[in-house]
Amino acid sequence: xxxxxxxCLPAMPLTGxxxxxxxxxxxxxxGDRWSILLLLTLWRAPARFxxxxxxxxxxxxxxxxxxxxxxxxxxxxxxxxxxxxxxxxTYGLTDRGQSLxxxxxxxxxxxxxxxxxxxxxxxxxxxxx
Numbered sequence: 001x002x003x004x005x006x007x008c009l010p011a012m013p014l015t016g017x018x019x020x021x022x023x024x025x026x027x028x029x030x031g032d033r034w035s036i037l038l039l040l041t042l043w044r045a046p047a048r049f050x051x052x053x054x055x056x057x058x059x060x061x062x063x064x065x066x067x068x069x070x071x072x073x074x075x076x077x078x079x080x081x082x083x084x085x086x087x088x089x090t091y092g093l094t095d096r097g098q099s100l101x102x103x104x105x106x107x108x109x110x111x112x113x114x115x116x117x118x119x120x121x122x123x124x125x126x127x128x129x
Contacts, residue, residue: 029070029071029074029076030076030100032067034056034059034063034064034067035067035070035071036104037056037059038052038056038064038067038068038071038077039071039076039077039093039097039100039101039104040101040104040108041055041056042077042091042092042093042097043093043098043101045092046090046091046092046093047090047091047092048088048089048090048091049064049065049068049089049091052064052068052091068091071097072091074096075094075096075097076093076094076096076097076100077091077092077093077094077097078091078092078093078094079091080092
């Protein structure tokens with residue numbers, strides 16, 4: 001086991017410095033509400049800011065900008081600014097972002113297969129409440 005990871009593996013009881021856990025640091029970034037949706041959208045093709053907003057219509061412009069900045073800061077997304085008026089800004093996946101998509105594909109496939117059953121379970125649970 002690589003050095004440092006033993007401090008963030010699930011244990012009973014959970015111990016260690018969880019804020020220093022490298023797995024937690026990464027999962028906190030991609031586990032938010034919008035990051036994976038943005039990464040999957042950019043996986044298809046690079047896109048401009050407004051196009052991303054149209055492709056994910058329930059994200060606010062502020063949250064779109066914040067999430068893109070965080071993904072760029074983590075090296076998952078690149079940003080290119082064209083010197084036009086107003087500036088045209090395009091976003092795309094870096095090599096690291098592409099490698100994350102490869103890792104996420106099994107989760108995406110699982111979610112696509114299991115979504116109908118999960119939604120049915122939610123409906124049953126809601127009806128029972």
